[in-house]
């Protein structure tokens with residue numbers, strides 16, 4: 116019998132899929148590592164298991180204990196699966212800009228969800244960073260995951276995502292492009308790929324309203340770069356320990372509107388139904404197209420599934436309210452190339 120002993124064993128070995136239409140203006144081959152086939156429908160399953168494995172090894176969490184995390188939803192989903200299989204409770208602290216779908220999904224897999232305001236300073240007691248930390252001190256037998264600074268996050272991608280991409284491209288990858296939030300994905304994959312071939316370029320996708328690009332280019336943490344934005348899962352107002360700026364060659368910023376439109380285009384033109392940060396990443400590649408040559412192999416990682424955004428980017432009314440669908444565009448079908 117070919118069986119998995121539990122759902123956690125199905126994490127990883129995600130497909131690499133050619134992008135055919137959306138990137139036809141680019142000479143290089145563009146391939147997408149589509150992480151939606153993980154059981155929690157996102158790349159974050161990988162690091163959720165690794166972080167819990169390490170905590171167990173270090174004795175930070177005991178049987179029946181409570182896992183606490185501030186999460187935009189995808190990490191929470193991964194942690195929820197681990198909690199169910201290993202017998203822990205889970206509390207997820209979310210900011211109120213996260214989609215309702217993400218909150219409902221977390222509750223469906225047994226997590227307790229605590230919602231905090233988005234537009235407060237990280238050290239404000241109401242912020243989701245502060246609330247997570249407070250709950251961790253108040254709850255007996257609990258462990259605060261802290262995906263931002265917990266380096267098991269990037270180790271998971273060094274150990275699994277990086278090697279998968281290297282093997283799937285027969286070592287031909289020349290560029291790796293991915294949205295950056297905690298930095299775990301880019302830093303783990305980037306470190307692995309650069310050890311294999313130091314010429315591989317590692318490119319982070321950032322949002323307007325986030326500190327990463329400017330910090331990378333100037334070494335200056337500029338608070339003026341911080342303002343509210345819509346794109347989910349990427350960009351930060353802090354510098355997480357998981358971001359290894361040394362392995363990153365370039366950051367590209369993409370607007371909320373472009374990220375939303377290109378998320379729709381990925382579904383409509385490639386049949387790849389993925390989340391908002393994937394649209395951001397593919398638009399970033401198009402913005403950088405002069406960087407790529409004919410024989411280049413560009414791998415872009417798509418973090419999560421489109422179903423989490425059906426009330427947002429995939430909803431025409433939501434798009435129109437934010438000016439993301441122009442007058443005269445009746446639906447996103449009008450966004451098709453040519």
Ligand code: PMP
Pocket residue numbers: 187189190294295296297298299300301347348349390391392393418419
């Ligand atoms: N996209 C989505 C949808 C995410 O949830 C995340 C995680 N915050 C990212 C991209 C960025 O990944 P990482 O945290 O590994 O930088």
